[in-house]
Amino acid sequence: MSSRTRTLLNRTYERLLQREVDGAPSHVAVIQDGNRRYADEHGKDAADGHRAGAETTEDVLDWCAECGVEELTLYTFSTENFDRPPGEREHLFGMLEEKLHEFAEADRVHDSEVRIRAIGETGRLPDSLRDAIDYAERRTRAYDELTLNIALAYGGRTELLGAARNAARAVESGDLAPGDIDVEEVEHRLANGPARDVDLIIRTGGDERTSNFLPWHANGNEAAVFFCTPYWPAFAKKDFLRAIRTYESREHSWRRTRARRALALVRAAGGAELDEARAIVERLAEYLPRGALDGIETADADPDPVASD
Template identity: 65%
Template sequence: MRERIERWGYAAYERLLQRELSGTPSHVAVIMDGNRRYARKQGVETTQGHSEGAETTEAMLHWCDELDIDEVTLYTFSTENFDRPEEQREYIFDLVEEKLRNFADADRVHEAEVCIRAIGETEMLPERVRGAIDYAQRRTAQYDRLNLNVALAYGGRAELLGAARDIAEAVDAGELDPEDIDADTVERCLYEGPTCDVDLIVRTGGDERTSNFLPWHANGNEAATFFCTPYWPEFRKIDFLRAIRTYQNREASWRTTRARRAVSLVQAVEDAELSKARQVLGRFCDALPSKERAAVEDDIEPVAD
């Protein structure tokens, strides 16, 4: 009876969270932390923690498809992970190889038109993993409905350092004028994979840090972050919906902040420009949702006097 009540409560809360969502991020990046700690808590082998974590990954991709999220980047194996014991590394490599090939052949992946790509120093990986990467990328290259970036042998500093070296070499060779270097130049030198900036970073396992993950695409975009205590194998759909709600609330806060800045700008302009500025401000505020528009109405009133 208790389990039935808990299931009912879970389902009801999930429906409530989904009704509260008014928008979803385009690009979600996930740090899937806690597989080993979950295994220790359950008193099972570390390998089982990774296996159950892989099942959570499959479930999350299904949630992303349901919610029309365009892009997902998974922090699967960092450059620091090469320091782990060989037995752990080899098991993870075996699991990554198996899952990449399974994903590439899965009907669900093809029905959802998922494009799989690997980002990172992939040449550091065993040949069998590189073969699986190549297979998955070739099998899904024609799709673009949901982009799945699998970060393997990935490190954010290594990515930026590599980009800096490429740019320096181009300048030294006379192929690039230093005056022409801009954000687009840097982006062209980053790992091929993410098609847009990260809107939301999710990290499980209790740690509140982003661990050198996508510094250009996430930190540069001031992505929303959601840290939660469940280990990755325990991560549920309601946790994911909470993460999206965090993103949604942050976006609402940013819109309100921008509206208030617009008010301040109008208040600062000369009288000769005031009429035009009021028109711009009015159109800006009309585009806000009603709750956010109400949040700046008190600031707007003095401008209208």
């Protein structure tokens, strides 16, 4: 197949996927895997793979803005990555520093009102990289259309351990009662984490694992997960749209299940006392089979409820 034919087919497939996508997750998190393997397959150095991956990151930022994603978190450098060879690590830090300065000045960032944040143990990073983080955060602090979280020196267990220790110190000092430690309290102590729960995790490179990434915000929210084989530098818009479609399919399935459970509860209890369950049934009626609400009194006492297939 010629490259021209392949390009035409890819564009046609993208347009098809674009028509199928009718909504977007609020928060997408990406495990950008495969930069080094991409470089190996192309006979290049790891540094070249990281540079190619940085270009993909810029594209994904545009795709998120187009689709209406409100928050994007990129797993850029994990705590385990400190074990990489010093030369590769230093090059990666230098490239990140350069890209943060570029992003802070980029028209696409300011036109789309993208707020840049770093999450993780940033104190472990070199001074020059921390300065670049501070600069990018200050330049974009006023924006709120799309938040870009760059996970640097990040580890999910470390994040949770920090929140637990923080709460323990508050209990020990008498500022917090043990019984007051609830979901909201823990989220408050996840100091610099994402603002929203994760709706969709994307992992490139072929591995099917989430690698200690945002366990509180993703696992706790039962986020959809999309694994794909392209290495991060080869990740294309069609792959991104397929991931969004996976999220939508899972979301529809979850809503359908919730509606059916609420309907069964209403029927089992006679309906009159279960206002909340009846309200759920009414709100999610489109996910129930036609006629499923026949004989069920809805929350607003509509005598003739209609549900679509």
